Amino acid sequence: MLVKVNKLSHSFGNHWVLKNLSFSVQEKEFVIVTGHSGAGKTTLLQLLHGVLPVQRGEAEIAGYKLNSLSQARLPCLRREIGVVFQDFKILGNKTVGENVALALEVRGKHKAQIQRRVNAVLRGVQMDHMRDVTCKNLSGGEQQRVAIARAIVVNPKILLADEPTGNLDNDLSLRLVQIFRKFNEHGTTVIMATHNKTIIEELACTQLIDLDKTRYTRS
Numbered sequence: 001m002l003v004k005v006n007k008l009s010h011s012f013g014n015h016w017v018l019k020n021l022s023f024s025v026q027e028k029e030f031v032i033v034t035g036h037s038g039a040g041k042t043t044l045l046q047l048l049h050g051v052l053p054v055q056r057g058e059a060e061i062a063g064y065k066l067n068s069l070s071q072a073r074l075p076c077l078r079r080e081i082g083v084v085f086q087d088f089k090i091l092g093n094k095t096v097g098e099n100v101a102l103a104l105e106v107r108g109k110h111k112a113q114i115q116r117r118v119n120a121v122l123r124g125v126q127m128d129h130m131r132d133v134t135c136k137n138l139s140g141g142e143q144q145r146v147a148i149a150r151a152i153v154v155n156p157k158i159l160l161a162d163e164p165t166g167n168l169d170n171d172l173s174l175r176l177v178q179i180f181r182k183f184n185e186h187g188t189t190v191i192m193a194t195h196n197k198t199i200i201e202e203l204a205c206t207q208l209i210d211l212d213k214t215r216y217t218r219s
């Protein structure tokens with residue numbers, strides 16, 4: 001099992017966002033997390049990425065128990081996971097190509113290999129023509145595509161994607177989701193948060209976690 005979540009609850013002050021959520025994800029699954037704005041999709045993905053601490057219940061990802069994970073081991077966990085954050089977190093002063101290359105550079109890949117891989121991934125998200133543009137000059141949708149390219153360039157074992165198509169029109173959204181699908185077919189487990197109904201309908205996911213429908217038992 002790649003992800004195991006057992007009776008996970010999370011609150012901000014006395015506002016409970018997740019309550020007694022349990023699910024598990026096997027290798028190579030394509031999981032969609034949905035629910036209304038404020039349902040806790042981002043919170044759940046942040047818990048799985050170790051950004052937020054587990055308050056109640058248990059969560060495990062890629063063999064790492066998040067309840068007892070030390071700060072020192074967090075970078076090891078993050079090497080296994082590609083993430084597309086809802087707010088992108090790309091570096092505005094660097095170019096498109098530099099942003100995507102960064103994750104490969106820290107892994108010590110060779111320059112020629114990095115260039116090849118960056119170009120291929122940028123072609124996939126239709127951003128190869130903008131490789132040398134500084135990111136702060138990009139539109140929201142373009143930045144989003146850079147964030148997607150950066151997450152998939154390292155071939156992660158697990159891809160966590162938070163509304164990865166939030167700023168894109170429907171056509172481009174579906175095309176990008178097909179890229180995720182291709183990665184998924186090659187073995188990457190994908191957990192994607194979205195409330196895009198077209199995507200939910202068109203994409204044959206293995207599991208749909210609807211945070212609005214999960215029945216919570218009050219603690």
Ligand SMILES: Nc1ncnc2c1ncn2[C@@H]1O[C@H](COP(=O)(O)OP(=O)(O)OP(=O)(O)O)[C@@H](O)[C@H]1O
Pocket residue numbers: 012017035036037038039040041042043044086195
């Ligand atoms: N740091 C925080 N402090 C206080 N409340 C927070 C914090 N982060 C999130 N919340 C609240 O928790 C709830 C869930 O937020 P979350 O971002 O997980 O929702 P979401 O399902 O991702 O929504 P969206 O579809 O709008 O992205 C919201 O009501 C939000 O206001």
Ligand SMILES: [Mg+2]
Pocket residue numbers: 041042043086162163
């Ligand atoms: Mg969110």
